[in-house]
Amino acid sequence: MPDLAIIGAGICGLRCAEILQAAGITVELFDKGRGVGGRLATRRHDHWRFDHGAPSLHGETAHWCQRFHHYPAWDCDSNARHYLPELGVNQLAKDIAEPLSIQRGCQIESIERRSTGWYLVNQHGSEHGPYANLVITAPCPQTQVLIKTLDTPITKSLADVHMTPAWVMMLVTTLPMITTQELRPTHDVIRRISAEHSKPGRCFNPEEYSYVVETTVAWSKEHEENNPIDVQTTLLASLQDITSNMGQLLHCAVHRWRYAHTGRALGQPYLFDSDLGLAVAGDWCLGIGAEGAYLSGEALAKMLLESGGL
């Protein structure tokens, strides 16, 4: 029987799997996405690349920073150093995922603990298992759905965690919209504009300017269920408050992240129910973005190894 299944191959699940596999534990990951990385996401359109989740890698913890300090720096912030691979922020996840066993495009719709171990059922009704232990690293509301039929104290602990949505718009213009690498305007709708063309290795054509525009938490909450076309129209109109002339629009698309950021965090790096052999982890545990997700997966893996339960 494989030792462990992990639902979610974002940076949290990948870090957890990496440590456990290095210690000789058999780990299988499942992710509903076509690729790995979750919200460390890079989307390609023609020759353009957009980091439409986290725009770059940054942090304070030494061993998290070691993971990306060898990538080129992106000078978007005078207070902190930011880095990212030329191929996009998602490349970090791809690099960690390389030696791991991952079933991509596999959405786990239900989980069941039987006397023989954990069983997972995917969107096609196929069953995976048994596994001795199960780790879930999906955003908190998606984790709550998966564990809702289980009798576990984890359920109660998750009740106060809160995650917030974000809309992002990816666009390419023929004139520069902002003069800096990143802008965080004081605006009701727009929270941040990242100049993708200013990232290392991205300036393919000096007459094209590519951007990711992210909406504020308040606006995103209020307009979470809006039609993408309406969101795009509003965002383009809102940009007029910030930039006078963007020239011609060469590309424009929007994406909604239903669970983008942590509003209220759990306040500890993971939860573990030793009776069931079930753990939950993710960025929402510590609430400090990608760094917190990485630390959450790491802390969980170390605890599982030290507890000797695997």
Ligand SMILES: Cc1cc2nc3c(=O)[nH]c(=O)nc-3n(C[C@H](O)[C@H](O)[C@H](O)COP(=O)(O)OP(=O)(O)OC[C@H]3O[C@@H](n4cnc5c(N)ncnc54)[C@H](O)[C@@H]3O)c2cc1C
């Ligand atoms: C627009 C935006 C801007 C951001 N900006 C920053 C920033 O500036 N700095 C920063 O540090 N962080 C930022 N973040 C947050 C950062 O991206 C996340 O904190 C981090 O990537 C979360 O990692 P994770 O592994 O916890 O979760 P995720 O990356 O969400 O990974 C969870 C994975 O679980 C999978 N999954 C979920 N349910 C299932 C299921 N039922 N079956 C199978 N797979 C499933 C998902 O497909 C996903 O791949 C931003 C995020 C967004 C969206």
